[in-house]
Amino acid sequence: MPPSKKQHLVSCARRLFETEGFHTTGIERILEEASVAKMTLYNNFGSKDMLIVAVLNDASHDMLGRLSASVSHLHDPYDQILGIFDALAGWYNSADFCGCMFQAAVAEFPDPESEPAKAAHAHLGRLTALFEDLCRKAELDDSETLSSMLAMIASGSNCTARQIRTDLPARHARQIAEILLERACARRLSPTSV
Amino acid sequence: MPPSKKQHLVSCARRLFETEGFHTTGIERILEEASVAKMTLYNNFGSKDMLIVAVLNDASHDMLGRLSASVSHLHDPYDQILGIFDALAGWYNSADFCGCMFQAAVAEFPDPESEPAKAAHAHLGRLTALFEDLCRKAELDDSETLSSMLAMIASGSNCTARQIRTDLPARHARQIAEILLERACARRLSPTSV
DNA sequence: GTTAGAATAGACCAACTGGTCTGTTTATTT
DNA sequence: AAATAAACAGACCAGTTGGTCTATTCTAAC
16 A cells, blocks of 8 residues: 555556456456445546556556566667567466457557557557667667557567467567568668669 | 358357457357347357357467468478468458457466467467478478477567558568577588588 | 544446247248 | 147246435545
């Protein structure tokens, strides 16, 4: 309780939403888990949907932080890009992995105008921006296209990992990323080829 | 009604599930859309979950059929693989595209033991098998790894397309596939290189 | 010690959920 | 024309949903 009821509520809700989905997790269930009164939820967030938004933002901040932290010790941005995929592999191997929340959110909130859908969309944007930043630092050309591709591969990896529950997708994704980077590098060194 | 009430129910339910999600679409809503009595549903499918399974199987059959049909006129299996991604692009451009159902299903049914989750999983298997078949026909080596990669890229493409609503992900996916195939080809022709 | 703000429990709400049961009507078959 | 089976409308069920309201208690700040 010291770190504010609000944050506690968010992290409890997050765990439940992750493992059981947004629609199937009732509010009552969250309150019970967090040992918090219903009015605390509604005073702080206003509605279940806005709680979900808070959870998504929290998870996004968390995930992007974790990802960049996990590659911060590498000096070469080229390696950092590949390191992201290693971090994904580590994530899939963790016992409590149960798929990417943001993909679940877009699936459960088909209306793109809904707040949760927007929050999930924003996360995708930030992930792509992270890749783009690294691509630029690596001085790879067409970093915009490249970063979209990398983000797409990461999504595919997440999506596949949810189904097969191995780190194999991340390893495959890394291999593909490696090939793409290799080519982007070659193109930069000798722009006449290809 | 001629093509059996059962099938009509499935296709109505499918449209609703696609656009509004599984949990949020109530049974009553489906019945209304299909102009069918509730008992018809329960006599034919037994439960909402089994209706969902039927819908997923129907959609899977449909999609795989459509994909292979769209590339059947191409003689080179190499081109057929790439053609799959063109078909995806076409799909994203269609007005009623609203994301891949199977991804939505795994997201909405987190329990992998649930019937809908299993049905969605089966679809992924069939899609991978389709790629593997084409890889083998193209006489590319390590067709198993390659086909998993292609399936993963396709998933990432679907996933991204749901969010950005353009055919760009499919075009990017195609480019990546092209690179992967190129390399698999080169490796086959001169196994010493790389 | 008083006061203000947050958090509490729990009653309450209308709407809706998936699902069952009944009794009747509509087709199809013989 | 009779019999069989499928589809029908609609009442009904208990359980759950997200959300509101009230009245009480806790916990700081001053």
